[in-house]
Amino acid sequence: MRKHPRRRLYYAHAMCMYGWAAERRELVIIRRRFRGVRVVNPAAYRDHPAKRRDKMGFCLGLVAASHSVVFSRILGKVTAGVGKEVNHALRLGKPVYEITAARVVRCTRRVSYISPKASRALYEKWRLQEIRREWRLPCTALACHR
Numbered sequence: 001m002r003k004h005p006r007r008r009l010y011y012a013h014a015m016c017m018y019g020w021a022a023e024r025r026e027l028v029i030i031r032r033r034f035r036g037v038r039v040v041n042p043a044a045y046r047d048h049p050a051k052r053r054d055k056m057g058f059c060l061g062l063v064a065a066s067h068s069v070v071f072s073r074i075l076g077k078v079t080a081g082v083g084k085e086v087n088h089a090l091r092l093g094k095p096v097y098e099i100t101a102a103r104v105v106r107c108t109r110r111v112s113y114i115s116p117k118a119s120r121a122l123y124e125k126w127r128l129q130e131i132r133r134e135w136r137l138p139c140t141a142l143a144c145h146r
Contacts, residue, residue: 009037010063012071012085016123018043020130026099030070033097033104040066056081060088068095070104074126083113 011030017023023043030039042059045051051058059081063069069089071082078086087110089096096107114122 006036006038007068008040008066009034010040010066010069010085010089011042012059012063012069012082012089013042014072014074014079014082014119014123014126015043016074016126017072018046021134022130026072029099029102029104034070037067056084059085063089063094064092066094068097070097070099071107072099075122075129077118077122078111078113079119079122080113080116081119083111086111 009030011027013023013026017026027039027041040062042051042062045058045062048058063085066089069086071078071086073079073082086096086107090108090110097104098107113119
């Protein structure tokens with residue numbers, strides 16, 4: 001039996017990333033940088049009844065129960081849920097880190113984030129970019145200028 005439980009690191013990332021290759025790439029970066037931690041991935045709780053009732057409240061509870069938080073942006077922006085999670089962690093005095101260009105840097109200041117409506121619109125833009133990346137499709141005039 002373990003005398004000290006593994007430290008829990010909450011991975012705050014946009015819901016549109018759940019299950020995509022980009023999420024897997026970031027998890028590799030996280031596990032390399034934070035060896036020995038238990039990564040708390042909100043995507044693993046997708047079907048949890050409490051999360052279905054109150055997504056944000058459930059995730060903020062996971063943040064509070066974690067020792068630290070790591071987050072990422074999509075297309076250079078912090079989405080609404082991620083911003084709330086990051087700022088909640090900072091309010092609680094937890095260490096927060098950001099994944100930037102395959103590096104992890106400490107974040108000590110509150111982040112500004114876009115609205116839920118703008119986040120949902122950004123999800124669609126991000127998905128189109130990821131589909132082109134995964135399938136190596138050329139950028140067509142119609143797809144690039146939505």
